[in-house]
Amino acid sequence: MDLQDAATGERRPETLGEEIFGRILELIYSTELAPGMVVNESVLATRFGVSRGPVREAIRRLQGIQLVSREPFLRARVVSLSAQAILELFQMREALEGYACRLAAQQMSEAEIDALIADLEAAHSGHQPEGARFDFHERVVRASGNSRIIDSLCGDLYHLLRIYRRISGAVPERKELAFTEHWQILRAIRMRDGALAESLMRSHVERAGRHVLAQVPETSSTDAADAEKRAS
Amino acid sequence: MDLQDAATGERRPETLGEEIFGRILELIYSTELAPGMVVNESVLATRFGVSRGPVREAIRRLQGIQLVSREPFLRARVVSLSAQAILELFQMREALEGYACRLAAQQMSEAEIDALIADLEAAHSGHQPEGARFDFHERVVRASGNSRIIDSLCGDLYHLLRIYRRISGAVPERKELAFTEHWQILRAIRMRDGALAESLMRSHVERAGRHVLAQVPETSSTDAADAEKRAS
DNA sequence: GGTTGAAAATGTGTCAACAGTTTTGAGGGG
DNA sequence: CCCCTCAAAACTGTTGACACATTTTCAACC
Numbered sequence: 084m085d086l087q088d089a090a091t092g093e094r095r096p097e098t099l100g101e102e103i104f105g106r107i108l109e110l111i112y113s114t115e116l117a118p119g120m121v122v123n124e125s126v127l128a129t130r131f132g133v134s135r136g137p138v139r140e141a142i143r144r145l146q147g148i149q150l151v152s153r154e155p156f157l158r159a160r161v162v163s164l165s166a167q168a169i170l171e172l173f174q175m176r177e178a179l180e181g182y183a184c185r186l187a188a189q190q191m192s193e194a195e196i197d198a199l200i201a202d203l204e205a206a207h208s209g210h211q212p213e214g215a216r217f218d219f220h221e222r223v224v225r226a227s228g229n230s231r232i233i234d235s236l237c238g239d240l241y242h243l244l245r246i247y248r249r250i251s252g253a254v255p256e257r258k259e260l261a262f263t264e265h266w267q268i269l270r271a272i273r274m275r276d277g278a279l280a281e282s283l284m285r286s287h288v289e290r291a292g293r294h295v296l297a298q299v300p301e302t303s304s305t306d307a308a309d310a311e312k313r314a315s
Numbered sequence: 316m317d318l319q320d321a322a323t324g325e326r327r328p329e330t331l332g333e334e335i336f337g338r339i340l341e342l343i344y345s346t347e348l349a350p351g352m353v354v355n356e357s358v359l360a361t362r363f364g365v366s367r368g369p370v371r372e373a374i375r376r377l378q379g380i381q382l383v384s385r386e387p388f389l390r391a392r393v394v395s396l397s398a399q400a401i402l403e404l405f406q407m408r409e410a411l412e413g414y415a416c417r418l419a420a421q422q423m424s425e426a427e428i429d430a431l432i433a434d435l436e437a438a439h440s441g442h443q444p445e446g447a448r449f450d451f452h453e454r455v456v457r458a459s460g461n462s463r464i465i466d467s468l469c470g471d472l473y474h475l476l477r478i479y480r481r482i483s484g485a486v487p488e489r490k491e492l493a494f495t496e497h498w499q500i501l502r503a504i505r506m507r508d509g510a511l512a513e514s515l516m517r518s519h520v521e522r523a524g525r526h527v528l529a530q531v532p533e534t535s536s537t538d539a540a541d542a543e544k545r546a547s
Numbered sequence: 548g549g550t551t552g553a554a555a556a557t558g559t560g561t562c563a564a565c566a567g568t569t570t571t572g573a574g575g576g577g
Numbered sequence: 578c579c580c581c582t583c584a585a586a587a588c589t590g591t592t593g594a595c596a597c598a599t600t601t602t603c604a605a606c607c
Binding site for chain 2: 097101139140144147155156168171174175177178179181182183186230231232235
């Protein structure tokens with residue numbers, strides 16, 4: 084039943100609230116808690132064998148990063164993004180990730196750029212170790228050096244994107260196109276052309292957004308009902 | 316006092332946690348809880364006449380929007396931004412507010428633009444009603460129509476900026492320069508030149524950031540000691 | 548038979564007490 | 578005089594119980 088212990092992998096006991104936060108996150112990723120479903124404090128508390136306090140804190144944190152929506156006395160629900168919300172999410176990513184790309188073009192060292200190029204080509208050739216998957220976007224964002232932008236993109240927004248990334252997921256021809264675009268961005272970074280790198284990254288993110296939007300037509304209203312039905 | 320309370324003026328206390336959140340926010344704004352000071356759950360609980368539960372929730376929310384820093388069993392502290400952190404904060408604002416400005420140039424109606432121009436000039440002439448202060452940046456951001464960017468800029472980041480805005484605050488010649496820049500941005504929006512509007516907004520925010528940075532040389536390390544001393 | 552109303556059931560908000568951890572400070576040794 | 582040790586104090590993390598709000602159920606009534 085408690086098969087998530089391996090996921091944390093940490094020997095050091097943090098607080099229960101933190102652990103429960105991660106556990107609920109796993110439930111959301113695994114769609115056991117699908118968008119639109121209610122998040123019941125008592126049920127989760129008994130399931131995890133803890134009191135309602137830590138569960139409550141975890142839900143508040145999930146609310147903080149906009150993964151669950153909640154109103155004062157109403158039940159909390161996993162967010163179900165409308166098409167408009169997804170569009171806005173990708174717009175924000177465009178703004179932030181584009182700017183991060185510009186910063187990366189200014190601040191990365193030659194060695195870092197070479198290493199990133201090598202990793203990109205290795206991943207494309209299929210030589211990537213399956214354990215640590217290569218994530219081009221995360222690498223670029225972290226290279227920006229702006230920890231606030233890094234936290235925002237790799238933290239809050241990343242969780243939201245991950246829910247809907249599974250939908251687009253493995254589409255072969257899209258993958259090939261993404262590689263080409265990644266390579267163009269890297270070339271701009273190597274040329275230290277921040278404006279071009281930012282522009283290319285924006286176009287790349289916008290294309291990805293349109294791709295996700297095309298595969299998620301109208302799930303916002305139906306999700307709640309479907310989820311509710313499956314729960315019974 | 317600014318975002319929600321002033322909107323309706325009379326807001327029934329929804330939950331205690333929400334109210335305590337606002338109360339603590341006021342304490343931080345009034346520098347009674349200055350950057351670097353510890354935020355004690357029990358003390359605040361007895362002060363507000365409630366249990367530790369709501370206070371705890373409020374502090375978690377403050378942690379969520381990065382206004383207090385906290386580690387598992389250590390005491391929570393009001394964040395004390397280093398020069399580097401302030402720089403990163405303004406960079407993120409550059410990215411987001413610039414993009415919002417571009418969106419505004421695409422989406423605002425002619426009437427909205429005219430209204431904003433009128434309000435800007437009225438505020439500059441001193442005809443602004445003191446109750447509802449004119450905030451150019453907030454108006455432009457809200458005109459972008461992207462609720463996620465709006466929430467981020469007018470919510471989380473706004474609270475952080477507000478702590479350090481009081482420092483720069485009322486500098487006459489800066490105010491005149493800001494008006495000129497605001498007016499140039501609006502002209503670009505009216506010409507529907509999104510790229511120019513974004514570029515101008517970025518420069519404007521970057522200038523503001525340098526201005527704040529110049530007035531906050533090295534307070535990050537001293538704040539904690541000063542605050543600690545005043546508390547005794 | 549459908550609708551309205553109250554009461555039970557479900558679930559969230561709040562509280563006071565207990566457990567575990569970090570910090571403080573006094574006492575003893577080097 | 579400084580440093581180390583160790584226990585008490587202070588604080589955070591967690592729990593179970595109680596109070597209040599919302600939703601649902603179900604029976605009386607039109």
